[in-house]
Amino acid sequence: MQRIPARLPGTASEQAGKADACAGCPNQQLCATAPKGPDPDIAVIRDRLATVRRKILVLSGKGGVGNSTFTGQLAFSPAAVPDHALQVGVVDVDICGPSIPRVMGVEGERVHQAMTGWQPVYADDNLAVMSVGFLLRESADAVIWRGPKKNGLIKQFLKDVDWGELDYLLVDTPPGTSDEHLSLVQYLRDAGVDGALVVTTPQEVALADVRKELNFCKKVGLRVLGVAENMAGFVCPNCKGASEIFPATSGGARRMADEFGVPFLGSVPLDPLIGKSCDHGESFVEKYPESPASTAFMAIVQALREQIERT
Incomplete structure (x- = not known):
């Protein structure tokens, strides 16, 4: 060799x-x-996103931890706060597995071209979404692309979409530390990306890969705004009793965050109604505000805001 x-x-x-x-x-x-x-194009992206106040990457080193679910419900959460009327955008760069359109309740919509660029699809008046899912002929079509073509589409989502004025732009990413992640860091270099929210589940098999994601952030100079733990226990929708599904054998996300010296934002329990809300494209925190998971989501949103403001 x-x-x-x-x-x-x-x-x-x-x-x-x-x-x-x-x-x-x-x-x-x-x-x-x-x-x-x-x-x-980096300068073009910077100018295009100049009206976006905060830009946050949502990362996970492991598939199946609920990255897209977390991104979608996080997007619904600040957009649903009536006292603030925040403008939120979600860009889905999970090119091969675009689940954001279903999670956000806009599956089957199409992208339209205007004089100012591609127009995002609106899940609500103050919630804009862009995904490769809007470009597919059928939702079940496979996206069989190599790295350069995927990276080219990600660049288009950042420089050609007319996002308008946003308070938050959340970027839902695929698992791993590969082409898409490197391209995002490069493309957003001059646009002022605020940092990354890292999502994990409590068990060691997930944490082992998420540690790689944290090391990736360190190597590329991407600030970690915090770690959020998903599926931390199970909440019965009837009795509200909680039980442990994925044991935190090595201390869970909180201990991992302490090891890396990054903020731990909180844990969200596994509530079956979260999956139901995602399947129907609904805001879980609005539809089930009494759930402990809704309280946890809103606490993480608040903790994330506090970390963003500490610049």
Whole structure:
């Protein structure tokens, strides 16, 4: 097996694809012919998002922890506060698994082009949504794309969508620390991204991957606004009694947050009505305000706001 050279010129270098260290790399031709220098679209994205006050990435290193569910209900929560009338946007960059349209109750809608750019779909007067799900012919169609095409669509969502004036823009991301995440950090570099909310569940099999997500944030210089623990126990919708479903054998999200020196925002119990609300595209906190999970969601929203303001 050929050893990978230790010193590579980098994709933005004039020597990319031409240096001796590039010999044998499968991407040599691509690097040699790609445009060099700063990406001009980064400035376009900065200008487009200038009217968005706060930009937050919602990350999870593990699939199945409820990242999209959490993003959707978080978006509903501040948008539902009547005293504040906050304008909220959700951009779904989970290209291969776009579940945000269903979670937000706008499945089957289509994107429209206007003079000012793509128009987001509105789940409510103050809740805008953009997803690849709006571009598919059928909701069950598979998105079989390689990295460059996915990254190109993410860039379009940021620079070509007319988001207007927003208080919050939440970015729902797929699991992992791959192309989509690196592209987001790069594209939002000059737009003033506020940081990341990291979602996990209590069991160690999830925490092990979420630790990688926290390390990713550290390496790319992305501030961690806090860790939120999802499915922390089960709440019976009838008796309101709670029981543990996913044991926190290693101390759960709170201990992990302490290890990394990042804020722990709170825990949301597993309530079957959350899944029902997502299937029907409803705001769980509005429909079931008496649920302990609704109280937990709103507490996390408040804790997240407090962390954002500490800049």
